[in-house]
Amino acid sequence: MSKKSSLRPRYLKLHAILVFAFLFAPIIVLVTFSFNQAKSGTRWTGFSTHWYGDLARNHLALQAFRNTLKVAFIATLLATIIGTLAAFALTRFKFRGRSGYSTLIFISLVMPEIVMGIALTAFFKRFAHVELSIQTVIAAHVTFCIAFVVVVVKARLTAFDNRLIEAAADLGATPLQAFLRVVLPLATPGILAGAMLAFTISLDDVVITDFTSGPGSTTLPLYIFGQLHFGVSPSINALSTIVLASALILLTIGGVFSWRAARSGLGSVDATTLG
Amino acid sequence: MSDPDRVNLAFIWDTTSPHFSRRTFMRTMAFASAAGFAAACGSSAKTGGGATTTLGNTPTTPHTFSSAVEAKTLNFYNWTDYIASDTIPNFQKTTGIKVTYDNYSSNDALFAKLSSGSTGYDIIVPTDATLVKMKHASLVQPLDLSLIPNVKNLDPRFRDAAYDPGNQYSIPWQWGTTGIGFDKSKVGGAVTDWDAFELPAVKGKSSFLDEARDAFAMALFALKKDPNSTNDADLDAAKDYLIALKKKVKQITSDYQDPLKGGELLMAQAYSGDVFTIQADNAKIEYVIPTSGAFSWVDSMAIPKGAKHPKNACEFMNYILEPKVGAALTNFVNYGSPNKAAEKYINKDILDNPLIYPPADVLAKLPFQKDIGDAELKYSDRWTEVKTA
Amino acid sequence: MSTTQADRPPESAVDDSPVAVTTTRRRLPGWLSGNLLLLPTSVWFFFLLVIPTLLVVAYSLGGRTVASPIKFSWGNLIWSNYKTALNPRFLPIFWRSIWYAAVSTIACVLLGFPIAYWIARFGGRLRNVYLVLVIIPFLTSYLIRMYAWQFILQRDGLLNSVLGTIGLGRGHEFLNTDFAVILGLTYGFLPFMILPLYASIERMDPSLVEASYDLGHGKASTLFRVIIPTVAPGLIAGILLVFIPAVGDFVTPELLGGVNTQMFGNTVYDQFNSGNNWPLGSAMSVLLMVFILAGVFVYLRRVGEEAL
Secondary structure, three states: OOOOHHHOOHHHHHHHHHHHHHHHHHHHHHHHHOOEOOOOOOOOOOEOOHHHHHHHHOHHHHHHHHHHHHHHHHHHHHHHHHHHHHHHHHHHOOOOOHHHHHHHHHHHHHOOHHHHHHHHHHHHHHHHOOOOOHHHHHHHHHHHHHHHHHHHHHHHHOOOOHHHHHHHHHOOOOHHHHHHHHHHHHHHHHHHHHHHHHHHHHHHOOHHHHHHOOOOOOOHHHHHHHHOOOOOOHHHHHHHHHHHHHHHHHHHHHHHHHHHHHHOOOOOHHHHHHO | OOOHHHHHHHHHHOOOOOOOOHHHHHHHHHHHHHHHHHHHHHHHHHHHHOOOOOOOOOOOOOOOOOOOOOOOEEEEEEEOOOOOOOHHHHHHHHHOOEEEEEEEOOHHHHHHHHHOOOOOOOEEOOEHHHHHHHHHOOOEEOOOHHHOHHHHHEOHHHOOOOOOHHHOOEEEEEEEEEEEEEEOOOOOOOOOOHHHHHOHHHOOOEEEOOOHHHHHHHHHHHOOOOOOOOOHHHHHHHHHHHHHHHOOOOEEOOOOHHHHHHOOOOEEEEEHHHHHHHHOOOOOEEEEOOOOOOOEEEEEEEEEOOOOOHHHHHHHHHHHOOHHHHHHHHHHHOOEOOEHHHHHHOOHHHHOOOOOOOOHHHHOOOOEOOOOHHHHHHHHHHHHHHHHO | OHHHHHHOOHHHHOOOHHHOOOOOOOOOOHHHHHHHHHHHHHHHHHHHHHHHHHHHHHHOOOEOOOOOOOEOOOOOOOOHHHHHHOOHHHHHHHHHHHHHHHHHHHHHHHHHHHHHHHHHHHOHHHHHHHHHHHHHHHHOOHHHHHHHHHHHHOOOOHHHHHHHHOOOOOOOOOOOOHHHHHHHHHHHHHHHHHHHHHHHHOOOOHHHHHHHHHOOOOHHHHHHHHHHHHHHHHHHHHHHHHHHHHHOOOHHHHHHOOOOOOOHHHHHHHHHOOOOOHHHHHHHHHHHHHHHHHHHHHHHHHHOOOOO
């Protein structure tokens, strides 16, 4: 990237390592305790893998985990699409009521979780007359995820150079082509960042999910919240460890792949679309 | 891209739910937008009004359910870790009714969830005081006792209790007391009564419950007042007691179990069975019923209004009241069983434990929470003052 | 990416923002395109945000009885809920929430900016890998991460043994303190700072920095004159995404806090639970929302963003 290596201050790298250490500190703890013998999250009593076997038999936890993934994937997808379109409109066009949208987005960020949970439940039950289920959980998650996507994507698109689109139009591109070939690639890092945020907050939500969930739609955070009383079972640590390991393996594969692709000159989206 | 919102909405609602088609959804949406805000408030006001409205359910004559055949499913909403591992599998095997089992962790959250709209559950297990609130708010419906012949197995103490005379609304699940759990090896001095929170060894290392009535009861017992008092002066004194106590404790929490086990907390206002469960992992933790008195409580199965499978729910209640099933439950969760007929199958060490089955003279000092009606709000408001002090 | 940036004069990277809107050659007029793109959001927000928000406002004017936590009627709007919500006894809790959120936001900027910058500028081909690495800890449930922090912070926990080993003494009370809550908030919201920062730094033209150095600016001068103004939109987004949810946070103080770390979110939560007072809880939420929104708009005006 940068030709002048003198511009790569060492302290930045050191800082990055420290921040990663901070981010992974509790992760190391929870992975360690997934191999603890006793059912204790606080005292090391010896190595064991029996919590992994335990997990395989813990149908409630596994079902909750499946629900969590389902909710997070669908909610992220919907919120990313809706939020990206909104961010694009709010950046590109000037029209009445724009600040109204900003207000709504901030409202969804600031509204205390329990208030949103109760208000959404009241809406589902009393207005829409829907049974609480995993669908209502997904709808609720989309609602609070949209704001995160909009804010991040919009930050990326701000000061977007409109002349690029005009140039594309001059070259005969239809608006749709211009959007797909010019705007979207430019916005991609922002969209991915927004989607990742949406995904993590959906994975984590407890309070709103608690209110909007119905029979059989318990998510993993709800399950764990109930477990906090007696201490979270190490089989939940085992589950988290498996998730982390899978993510790291995928990331390594992806990393190797993109490294190779970049080396053979196929990788960069920008290069192909704009070059 | 042509009409993405419609796709999304359809995707969310137009699913397997038999009660839902997109058309109904769109219609309700149209209604919602047309009738708008006023309708919203109207409906919330009505349901809020409670007692007289029925939330659009067909009114049920008390004690019998419609003869309609129910689907073979049951949605059961219980406290976390509060059931034997074979309770549900055996029920499913004998009846063919499929049970969906979910957990909650606080009465208040359960009440709030039910108040904001019915939940789809067929059985919930509120504690006595919460059950009373739910009865006032018409959030639960009467049982059909003809479907629960095993009700005769109950200890008489639970047949005609003040919180639900004649088991009209509820079948008790397990009962226990609210006392003190502590680490015997680290707490200097004798722990016998509520004043143990003043011991220097536990300063900044104790907790009391995040439940208004339980916390106030502790204060009222300690002050030698009626634990169900509705007298303003008593309650103000209790409030001051709690605000003073707050400076000496580490947390106000109902999640004291793990910290107590691990040593982060040395003493906690605690539910009896929780402490016995902790003892299995840490034998140094003890439970005491304070000498000046404590609350008994009982968690009871009830059917929320609007439940789709009330008959299956009654069948399940009847099943729980079978002696062997009830005994297995108690042997697993370490609380007292309300099931008299089950006692011959309950482990002897549980039956002989005076902390689980207290002798008559101690039992006399362990009242249930009374239904104090609107005076409950006096507690709520003072509790907010305690927590924000 | 570099092709694009090279085409663009450096100044345009600075946020002259959404005002610069040109749609002369579009077939659809701007307002129509804008509205079409906003249609999904509009529909979604109308039903799932506007109506619920109005419900909350209605609740805040309702009354309550022991049987029903909320009783609303048009004929009897109860404004005194707002008077109660403005009771000075809640003020310290409110300021504590602002303080916790502000300190956490600052910590997130200090921790997040350099790493986002490093990944975007020096991550090379592995940029995306590093970025995902930031997110990976967050694939485990928040609760279980906070639970792990409890282990680290408790009296006989990891931090105390490390401190003991290096001779700083054991037995410090970290858990259930201000420190624990701020640490938890910082930890929980750090990616909300890093990701938007990354997205806007990544767009920055590296030649700008080099030009600044070539023109004889020092490191600090380059940071404040070139880098920060260029990445301002990402920084603003990050600050908003950390500060706003942090003010209303409930779970972190619940898990890591003690008797004296109650935040506004907990007080509101209590009103819907043990406090048994939905109207008061709703009034508090409405006030919180109004206050934060006012603050946000003043802030955005000052930093030059027109709206959002």
